[in-house]
Amino acid sequence: MAQPYGRCQHCGERLYAHIEGGYQCLNCDRRYTEADFESRAT
Incomplete structure (x- = not known):
């Protein structure tokens, strides 16, 4: 696992x-995509 x-x-x-x-x-088994983190990076 990474x-x-x-x-x-x-x-x-x-x-x-x-x-x-x-x-x-x-x-909690939630899944996130790369796009979910792009919007948070500032």
Whole structure:
């Protein structure tokens, strides 16, 4: 499993790279795409 990237916007746990692309929170099973993080980067 890839190194953690960012935090879940729902529960605050670490996100991990998902094999199908994007990121997943292993705590609450939410999935995020690359686009979800582009809007937060300023």
